[in-house]
Amino acid sequence: MNIIETNNLTKTYGDFTAVNEISLHIQKGHVYGFLGPNGAGKSTTMKLFLGLTQPTGGSFQIDGKTYPKDRVPILKTIGSFIEAPAFYGNLTGEENLDIIRKILGLPRQSVTDALELVGLTQFKKRLAKRYSLGMKQRLGLAGALLGRPPILILDEPTNGLDPVGIHEIRSLIRSLPQQFNCTVLVSSHLLSEMELMADDIGILNHGQLLFEGTMEQLRQTAKANGFPTDNLEDTFLAMIDDDNRKRGQIR
Amino acid sequence: MILLLEIKKLKRTGCLPAFLGGAVLAAAFPLLNMLVRSETFTALPGEPFRILTDANWQMMAMLNILTIICGACMIYHTEYANNGAQKMAVLPVRTYQIFWGKFAVTVLALAGMLLFEIAALELCAMHWFPDYHLQLTALAKNLCFSLIAALPTIILMMLIASVCQNMWISLGIGVILVFTVSVFPKENLFLSLCPFNSPYQTLALAAQNGSEWIFTLICAAETIIFGIAAFIFDNVRRYFL
Ligand SMILES: Nc1ncnc2c1ncn2[C@@H]1O[C@H](COP(=O)(O)OP(=O)(O)OP(=O)(O)O)[C@@H](O)[C@H]1O
Ligand SMILES: [Mg+2]
Numbered sequence: 001m002n003i004i005e006t007n008n009l010t011k012t013y014g015d016f017t018a019v020n021e022i023s024l025h026i027q028k029g030h031v032y033g034f035l036g037p038n039g040a041g042k043s044t045t046m047k048l049f050l051g052l053t054q055p056t057g058g059s060f061q062i063d064g065k066t067y068p069k070d071r072v073p074i075l076k077t078i079g080s081f082i083e084a085p086a087f088y089g090n091l092t093g094e095e096n097l098d099i100i101r102k103i104l105g106l107p108r109q110s111v112t113d114a115l116e117l118v119g120l121t122q123f124k125k126r127l128a129k130r131y132s133l134g135m136k137q138r139l140g141l142a143g144a145l146l147g148r149p150p151i152l153i154l155d156e157p158t159n160g161l162d163p164v165g166i167h168e169i170r171s172l173i174r175s176l177p178q179q180f181n182c183t184v185l186v187s188s189h190l191l192s193e194m195e196l197m198a199d200d201i202g203i204l205n206h207g208q209l210l211f212e213g214t215m216e217q218l219r220q221t222a223k224a225n226g227f228p229t230d231n232l233e234d235t236f237l238a239m240i241d242d243d244n245r246k247r248g249q250i251r
Numbered sequence: 252m253i254l255l256l257e258i259k260k261l262k263r264t265g266c267l268p269a270f271l272g273g274a275v276l277a278a279a280f281p282l283l284n285m286l287v288r289s290e291t292f293t294a295l296p297g298e299p300f301r302i303l304t305d306a307n308w309q310m311m312a313m314l315n316i317l318t319i320i321c322g323a324c325m326i327y328h329t330e331y332a333n334n335g336a337q338k339m340a341v342l343p344v345r346t347y348q349i350f351w352g353k354f355a356v357t358v359l360a361l362a363g364m365l366l367f368e369i370a371a372l373e374l375c376a377m378h379w380f381p382d383y384h385l386q387l388t389a390l391a392k393n394l395c396f397s398l399i400a401a402l403p404t405i406i407l408m409m410l411i412a413s414v415c416q417n418m419w420i421s422l423g424i425g426v427i428l429v430f431t432v433s434v435f436p437k438e439n440l441f442l443s444l445c446p447f448n449s450p451y452q453t454l455a456l457a458a459q460n461g462s463e464w465i466f467t468l469i470c471a472a473e474t475i476i477f478g479i480a481a482f483i484f485d486n487v488r489r490y491f492l
Contacts, residue, residue, distance in 0.1 A: 047492075050341045054489040076343040086334035090263045099256055103342045127263075129333060143338060 010057035020207035033198030079149035085140030089129030257352035273318030278371035320425035
């Protein structure tokens with residue numbers, strides 16, 4: 001069953017198309033890895049899901065609800081982290097999470113849980129603006145995980161984390177579907193991590209969807225097209241390179 | 252609930268000290284005026300409270316407006332400085348509720364300021380005019396009138412601060428508006444109803460012209476209109492992001 005489905009979703013800025021008629025199918029209980037070079041449109045797609053920006057064309061459904069009619073009900077089911085951590089610098093880590101908790105109407109305990117989950121318990125009384133880069137990132141993740149929402153949208157969650165942190169977050173994301181029947185849409189440039197984490201993969205280039213399917217399907221497609229299949233990184237590089245070359249010819 | 256959250260967000264921002272400072276400064280003005288040249292005023296004919304407001308309210312209202320501008324900028328700066336606004340936008344809360352929460356916080360803060368300032372005027376009246384007696388109903392009326400007169404300014408300033416993500420731009424717009432409006436003639440009813448100009452009006456002056464009800468009603472209407480504008484902006488801002 002698809003919990004997130006898009007239908008020719010498009011976003012243009014002026015005459016530039018950031019997201020070009022993409023149709024994604026994200027299955028419930030899966031970890032969906034979203035790949036693509038810088039500027040491919042990954043963050044823009046995620047922002048569209050969260051109603052942070054208005055689509056220019058196409059539509060999408062999340063958990064059976066359509067945007068923009070059900071914007072608030074959709075947001076109730078999503079925990080998200082987009083690009084950079086968003087927080088109140090004048091509040092402590094704990095106070096930041098408490099604001100989110102109150103809006104979501106969760107019990108007090110959930111803040112303690114989320115802090116523990118991302119390893120910030122020790123620093124919960126420190127002002128968020130005094131956090132280190134990785135600590136801010138962890139705070140953003142805690143905000144997304146608060147209350148264990150059924151859908152998680154994580155944009156480069158491991159950006160700026162130390163190797164231990166990256167490992168922890170990967171294990172956490174990996175365990176979420178089994179533990180809480182959670183669906184995760186995650187983007188990252190760490191392809192080795194993605195390979196260990198994702199069930200399904202979507203590859204974007206210049207706003208267009210190059211591939212969507214399981215890891216196994218990706219290998220088969222790559223083999224059929226004569227791309228290397230040893231690891232995700234080589235396959236990805238060859239695929240993007242090939243697509244860019246084709247685009248060059250069209251122009 | 253949203254009001255409590257908005258108050259919580261202002262922790263350690265210096266907003267409360269700013270409003271408090273504005274109130275103290277404005278309240279000190281009539282006090283200083285009386286300390287330095289009380290004879291000028293005690294010699295005047297007429298009602299003591301009226302004499303005091305005529306002498307001081309222009310300056311006090313200006314301080315109030317400047318405090319509102321600073322307050323609005325600070326309140327929205329906390330929202331935009333570390334992108335907290337984006338986090339709010341992806342939570343299941345309607346963003347115009349946040350606007351109303353912030354507006355309510357500012358109105359409450361200004362109500363506190365006005366109470367403090369009008370109390371200072373009353374104290375001056377009681378101290379320097381021996382025949383004067385405190386009238387609580389008059390005090391309450393003045394407070395309500397001044398608060399309503401300030402509502403259009405507050406909501407317009409909140410709207411400006413919410414639109415401009417850079418605090419310095421909203422601050423600049425606010426200050427420019429204050430000085431633009433300060434050259435408007437005060438006698439013209441139409442011009443005195445403009446946001447950033449209406450807080451200079453006093454109940455006594457409006458009552459003298461028989462316009463106190465028109466004045467309050469139109470200020471309330473302006474507030475609703477700017478409120479609707481804020482609501483509309485909130486719904487279309489997604490198209491520009
Ligand atoms: N507000 C905007 N106005 C104009 N162009 C924009 C805007 N936001 C994004 N873009 C453009 O849309 C394209 C896609 O951006 P997006 O942030 O989605 O990329 P991304 O895939 O997340 O890249 P990265 O891996 O660097 O995070 C980029 O070319 C970017 O410049
Ligand atoms: Mg991005």
